[in-house]
Amino acid sequence: MFSPSRDQARQFLFDSWAKYRQAQPLTDLEKIALAVILRHPEYHAMLDAPERYLARDYTPESGETNPFLHLSMHLAIEEQLSINQPHGVVELYRALCQHHGDEHRAQHEMLDCLGEMIWQAQRSGTGPDGQLYLSCMRRKAGLGE
Incomplete structure (x- = not known):
């Protein structure tokens, strides 16, 4: 790695x-x-x-x-989308794109969710929770929980 x-x-x-x-x-x-x-x-x-x-x-x-963090998080999202990890992220990304009408705006919504997931993991001393991330994306796409 x-x-x-x-x-x-x-x-x-x-x-x-x-x-x-x-x-x-x-x-x-x-x-x-x-x-x-x-x-x-x-x-x-x-x-x-x-x-x-x-x-x-x-x-x-x-x-x-932090512009470097911002750009790096975009790169992380690009990687997630290329391998559909966590599973279902591509489908939710498409839903965000449709909801917001813009791919870049959709990625910024994902950035918020990714940041929240990382913050929660740091706060609780656990690993990243992919389900928390996907739930956040569902809410931002207007799909509820």
Whole structure:
């Protein structure tokens, strides 16, 4: 299992963006990252300045969204959708897309659910609860529990 450090994960995003900007070939994973990055133009200037942002901390107290966490969570969702894990996530993603009329908005709803699941797991000291995640997605898609 690949478990990059914070700086390695950030560097991957910086490198994917730089390769795209320099018209260099991208790996398949970099292509997925690039698609996520292109949907977030608000982060492009940051990705152009790795020397300034690689080590920057984003704390809840600062009130700023951590752009690296945001992009990484999108990548996690892309992986979940590619393998339908947890089972049923693809169907619920489609329901969210239909409910909101927009794939990116649907993924942001999923981000909220993913964040909630992670927070609950950290709070309770347990593993992630895929059913909690899917239940949240059902609610956000207007499907009840």
